[in-house]
Amino acid sequence: MKKTLSLVVTMLVIVAVLAACGSNNKGNNAGTGENGAGAGNDGGKKKRIALVLPEKIGVNPFFATMDEGLKKAGKDFGVEVKTIESTDPAALEQNLRATVAENYDLIITATFQAEDALTKVATENPDKPFAIIDTTVDLPNVRSVKFREQEAAYVLGAAAGLSTKTNVVGAVVAMDTPLLKKYTSGFEQGLKATNPDAKFLVNYVGSFVDSPKAKELALLQYSQKADFVAGMSAVGDLGVFEAAKEKNLYASGQDIDRTLDDPEHIVLSQLKGTDTVTYETVKDFVGGNFEFSSVDYGLKEKGVGVTFITNETTSTLSPFIGQETVDKAKAIAEDIISGKIVVQTP
């Protein structure tokens, strides 16, 4: 009995000591204030906005930039913002419900993975405003924010068509779905516009996170004489980049400026401004311009783009692309913005 007692006492002491360390290390107020802890919900009239992500951010730039955009908006417009990551579909739904219960003023979520959960939660809470990024949920209290990725993909495809020496280019795509068809179809249209003889290889990874498989598919395309492979497989792109480096050939990334990582082999990057749209969504909400409809962002609104061509970058341009191609591609991008070139949607 004595031993049990001393064991329990020791444990309690350890906990108490650690707890004391913890609260000393960190000013409690500073820690919670910035993140907008849900507990104290009426500190002034600050609006509270939650971003509920369907996955952990991890190394996925798509979610990482969204988080950055939200934090920036929080600072600029004086609203409390909070990013919440979920581990699985059931957790996503519970987090959405919990943000409703914790009475956030606006709840933003993202991607097709959240469609089911948001449809359920938004239907049950018709007075609560929601927004979903990168897909459409057609409900009166949901604002759907989408991208016209096909426009940037067209520009990327056009640049690839002008640059390829072997007349074979490839794309490693996450999944065979309508969303990613916007990428492949836009890319192919651009490619055919500048280089009608070019062959276009497409392979599907079957996952958004499988880098080893994406690498093998990229190697396969290089072995079929492709000298440029467009990564369109989210986290899988890391595998595509590795393949390009091994073979000393060229690849492009997506979502964020990947050319910074390895400008010799990652020669272009198709950008998707998830940070911009998150920022704009918060801005509209704070400014009172928030409408529950579907809005989309393309080249014109700077929601999508391609490094070197439509967006500035600090990395160096690869000779594989060359300034001449960049200038031609710039003209193509201008034509898309002015409406002279219409990119077909699949």
Added chain:
Amino acid sequence: MDNLKNTARALLQPLMAIIVGLIAGAIAIAVVGGSVFETYGEMWKGAFGSFYFFTNTLSRATPIILIGLGVALAFRAGFFNMGSEGQMVLGALSAAVTAIYLPGPGWLRLIAALVAGIVAGGLWSALAGWLDAKFRMNLLITTLLLNYVAVLFAGYIVSYPLKDKSGSAAMAQTVMIDKAAWLPKLFPGMSLHAGFILAAAGAILLALFMRHTVGGYEVRMLGGNPLFAGYGGVKRGQMMIYSMLASGGFAGLAGAGEVLGTQYRYLDNALTAPSYAWSGIMATLLAGSNPLGTALAAVLLAALQTGGMGVERNTSVPLEVSSIIQAVLILFISARFTYSYFKKKKKKAGASNGPTV
């Protein structure tokens, strides 16, 4: 008295392990610079803070309880059923397919779907039992490996033949089940569904079965001493197939409940990503295969997960802290240090330390 002592022991073990886990979590929180009390406060609030969060925890616990019960039954009979994941997934897929494609009124489809889930999970599990009884293929290995077969098969089915082509069509999933065949939610606006009642009833029925029936006695006897049970006329092979059938049936029901009560369709990865099956096995180990203890341990494990979500929402401490606590739990459960420690103590101190909890 004996009853009380047994229950107390079933409770004491998980509590000890959880305290150790919480201490490890406290160290992790201190390392990342969070406040231990505040974080645990948020964890408590996220799991039990209000009626709403309590029901959230129970709904997360529902599949874990059912799986835990199935595993507990097999463990009691001395069989290591590691195949709950595959059994659950096949149960879920069968339930979804039945609810979607069977003609008839909603209630009929709902019941048929639940039964289909139980049967599919049970047969898949019994297959492993049969392989062992007939060909002496090690049950631990076959159940574990059949998980991959089941999960990948279900993934294929919803990626190709039965894939939902409507909407954005980006997910590997079946179409949505008609609303008439949904398991009803217990409270409006909350995620808790009627599957929880099935799980709770299952725990009580299994406890009664183990304690008060001939079959339950045979199961316990076989697990306690197979040679003696064989001498007493218990047929091991037959018993193995039956107990595996029931064990898999529980797992199949867990999957069916999630499909009919939460997702309303079979969605690839929705059951494997939250590790329901492994949490269920952990709950069983925590409670030493006691059915009611298993249910309680399952709620505690679910509370750790929903509490972790609360921490994620309201503090800067990352979600992973609750994973650390769970990992430490597994470690200590595997080592069974509390068990042997208190067993030794009990021999010395007699019954006096029974009701400490």
